[in-house]
Amino acid sequence: MMIMSQPYQWVAIKHPRLEKHQLTFWLVQPESASLFVSGNKQLKLKYHISEVQQQHKEGILTFGGAFSNHLVATAVTCSQIGIPCTGLVRTDQLDVSNPTMSACRQAGMQLIALHRQQYKQRQDPSWLCQLQQEYPDRLIVPEGGTSPYGVNGVAELNLAVTPTGKTDVLITATGSGGTLAGLAIGHPDCQTLGIAVVKDTSLPGKIAALSQQQSNWHLIDNFVGKGYGRFDDSLLQFCLDFKQQTTISLEPIYTGKAMQAIFKLIAEDYFKPGTNLVFLHTGGLQGLAGLLYRGLISQQHYDLLMN
Template sequence: MTILSKLQPLHHPLFTQHKVQVQIKRDDIIHPIISGNKWRKLKYNLAHILQDKNSNGVLSFGGSYSNHIHALAFACYQQKIPCVGIIRGEEDYANNFTLSWAKHWGMALHFVDRKTYRRRHDTDYLLQLKQKFPHYFIVPEGGSNTFAITGVAEIIKELNQQTTFDTLITPTGSGGTLAGLITGDCQSKGSLHKILGVAVLKEAEYLINDIHKLLPNRAKHHNNWTLLTDFHRGGYAKFSQFDANRILEFNHVTEVDFEPVYSGKMILAFLDLLEQGYFSKGERIVLLHTGGMQGIGGMIERGILKADQWGMPKQVNSL
């Protein structure tokens, strides 16, 4: 199988001190726009749409700074697939960093209020959307469906060719990526790995159920994974100045860039766990970089992060 992303050693004095071996799976650089878990999740979704002669396009959901919406818009632009984004929030957001690019790449943006957005999984609301956008394939928020699981599972196949490891860590939002990794691990021939998901949102225990629902039957009894729910740092996209500085310092030491919403929260959790003595001596750990660097653009725009420290993410008109 083709290896989509490289695996590289990550060096930090704390890793030496705690005697762990750390590598990073660079899914963030698979593609300049469709990066990280987005590539993995969209791969089989788009293949499905492209082979369906009756399909008119794709429709999906997201917040106004959504990495998924941003990546989907570009992927559809490249594949010439019409696409619709149902966006939580007001029309004004159409001019923000994330959505102005999505619009530029041809996504039709439909803004809905929070109450309507909450109905995004309801059968009657989905039926209404199907009537409004006939023969559009509906991809759930974050892209997390069974096609996504198949795509993410391939990360494990790649890793098994690239290295031997004990533990794999990923940031977790909707749970699709974690479910894909569990599935991939369960399908592989070798012994099971320990898979840790760092929940980036508050009160995320409900995700355990969502993850179970996404798992194929044979992976449902695979209990070698843990969702860590104590490292959200106040909630989704919330972090302190201290947290942001710790991520910046880590980026500087390791020469790999992480952002504070997903991959950076995984890093902070990892550093905390190291200090708590969570890992064994000699443990071989792989961190999954799930991308999402475009999100920095919106945070700079809102004054949450400084451009001179984080750098404005580069975007492209075409590739």
């Protein structure tokens, strides 16, 4: 059940604003054969998968929204290695024709709807204990794959040296906090910066608890906009322009929201001249099909962002 570690692709980002502020900027993408298991996903799942074996479980049970990158990454990974999985989905009514749910189903994930009130219990220890009794053969993986196992997988990334020298600031989009915590642990000599894409006042506490006493991380939470999953025309246009200028695909929920924030921070002189910035591309492009499905982006936008 061992998952091999992935090589990365470094892409130099060129932009007049970077030149003006004397910054170098690298985007790094873990290489992936699957759109569904891209970015941070394989890393976050790696030690959960080995834990299934260690704890003599048969499969995985996890949580996510109806368009969750983590749910579909888990479904596809479990299918690839031949273990069963169950997804508890935050929704009042399962729509199995939504592209994410459909991919989960195709990969063999058992899908169970949890209405919003029930879903709120997903971190409640006594509810989790009950759930474990109901599903004794499943390893329960928290939402987003964020647990000490998920963090340890991300901590194995080695992004401390870019093709042009030492990384000064390593940046990621932050949802449940595991990726930022893992980057901080794995890069004790770099500053790590999370751009929050969710409104969650408990997030700094969670990251502190997961980051093994590291203090080299900082969370910026004023670019969430109207909330998780919400975006305006300017953010969508930013993703389209970025694609045209760099050929890199972003989506407006995670990577695009974080990237737009980075360019705003640069304009505000947030980074010292001479800084070598690195952005971890955490994947999530499967989510664009869900935005198209809900009519939140047009077919033309989808084609421009994906191709």
